[in-house]
Amino acid sequence: MSAGAAGLRAAVLGTGSWGTTFGAVLADAGCEVALWGRDAATCEAITQEHRNERYLPGIDLPEGMTASTDARAVLDGADLVAIAIPSQSVRATLEPLREHFPAGAVAVSLMKGVELATDRRMSQVVAEALGLPAEQVAVVSGPNLAREIAERQPTATVVASTSPETAALVARACASAYFRPYTNDDVVGVELCGAVKNVIALAVGISQGRGLGYNTMATVITRGLVEISRLGLALGAQPATFPGLAGLGDLMATCASPDSRNHSLGVHLGRGMTLAEALEATGGTAEGVKSSRSVLELARSVGVEMPITAAVVQVLHEGLPVEELAPLLLSRPHKAERV
Numbered sequence: 186m187s188a189g190a191a192g193l194r195a196a197v198l199g200t201g202s203w204g205t206t207f208g209a210v211l212a213d214a215g216c217e218v219a220l221w222g223r224d225a226a227t228c229e230a231i232t233q234e235h236r237n238e239r240y241l242p243g244i245d246l247p248e249g250m251t252a253s254t255d256a257r258a259v260l261d262g263a264d265l266v267a268i269a270i271p272s273q274s275v276r277a278t279l280e281p282l283r284e285h286f287p288a289g290a291v292a293v294s295l296m297k298g299v300e301l302a303t304d305r306r307m308s309q310v311v312a313e314a315l316g317l318p319a320e321q322v323a324v325v326s327g328p329n330l331a332r333e334i335a336e337r338q339p340t341a342t343v344v345a346s347t348s349p350e351t352a353a354l355v356a357r358a359c360a361s362a363y364f365r366p367y368t369n370d371d372v373v374g375v376e377l378c379g380a381v382k383n384v385i386a387l388a389v390g391i392s393q394g395r396g397l398g399y400n401t402m403a404t405v406i407t408r409g410l411v412e413i414s415r416l417g418l419a420l421g422a423q424p425a426t427f428p429g430l431a432g433l434g435d436l437m438a439t440c441a442s443p444d445s446r447n448h449s450l451g452v453h454l455g456r457g458m459t460l461a462e463a464l465e466a467t468g469g470t471a472e473g474v475k476s477s478r479s480v481l482e483l484a485r486s487v488g489v490e491m492p493i494t495a496a497v498v499q500v501l502h503e504g505l506p507v508e509e510l511a512p513l514l515l516s517r518p519h520k521a522e523r524v
Contacts, residue, residue, distance in 0.1 A: 190214040194263050195219075196259045197218065197269060198270060200222030200237065201240050201270075202240040202335075203269045205335070207295055208220050208267070209250060224239075240331075260286060261287070264287075265290055265293055271296075271470045272298025275296060289321075294308050294322065295325050297476075298380050299380050300479060302479075307380075320346065320347050323344055323354075324375055324379075328341070329438075330444045341365040342364065342365070342367070343375055344356045344369070345371060373421055374426030374432070375426060382435050383477075384493070385409030386436075386473060387471075387477070390449060401511065408492075408493060409493050410427060412492075419488070446467050446471040450467040450471040
């Protein structure tokens with residue numbers, strides 16, 4: 186237990202794998218933690234049995250952590266509110282809770298996506314839906330595979346906010362012996378890394394599902410980082426973010442791990458499943474499926490070419506056969522390598 190977090194009350198909206206895991210992180214760091222979810226049985230199991238067998242089978246959760254379907258009760262008196270719900274549902278879920286959001290509380294976005302139709306990053310959606318200034322919002326991103334963290338394996342993450350005080354508060358609330366937060370003021374870069382890496386992981390998964398090897402994986406990851414960097418720089422991100430934990434670190438973990446839903450879904454597609462079949466086989470939310478289109482729209486709006494992202498969109502949403510993905514990735518004009 187961290188003495189620095191003692192006395193802080195934290196609410197977590199979402200009882201999926203990442204929401205439950207981050208709630209456990211906060212509890213282990215010394216916070217009083219309550220989760221909100223829609224499924225009463227899941228909430229009861231978290232509170233009474235200290236388990237979430239649907240999303241984290243076999244994992245023992247902190248005994249003091251509770252969960253409820255009553256969002257107002259969960260939010261009451263919270264110092265920080267972590268939000269871990271599907272990115273395309275954020276606005277609709279949060280707007281009805283706006284009047285119940287605790288005055289002065291920090292909102293922490295755990296989502297990695299870009300909103301369809303608006304091309305807004307998740308911190309922007311959270312701020313708009315809850316009526317908060319940017320300095321009252323933070324984002325957490327990095328190589329954060331939920332299962333490994335729930336098992337208390339050592340990892341580091343990035344807490345980004347335009348306010349150093351807000352970032353420091355969130356970092357203090359989640360720091361523990363196995364979870365090491367670093368603060369950052371590059372919210373744009375951190376969020377774009379988190380959103381686009383899911384799309385690149387889909388491309389890697391599709392390639393591996395087709396039986397392609399490590400050369401292809403390395404190529405897609407490396408050129409994927411270039412796409413992330415170009416988009417981020419065009420939108421004002423800081424160059425130092427991309428080779429860091431939120432950039433390369435998260436990209437590597439998501440593209441390589443079988444615990445990554447985006448990677449796993451890509452593998453299923455590469456092996457011949459339809460998108461509907463792959464989504465069912467993967468379970469949970471693979472954010473890259475929907476965010477791929479909004480990321481591509483955002484890139485086009487600022488004149489940035491993203492060939493890997495465009496190819497993934499074609500496979501997922503425009504009927505491109507998966508066997509044509511790899512040749513499409515290498516069909517670019519010959520030129521010198523540039524980042």
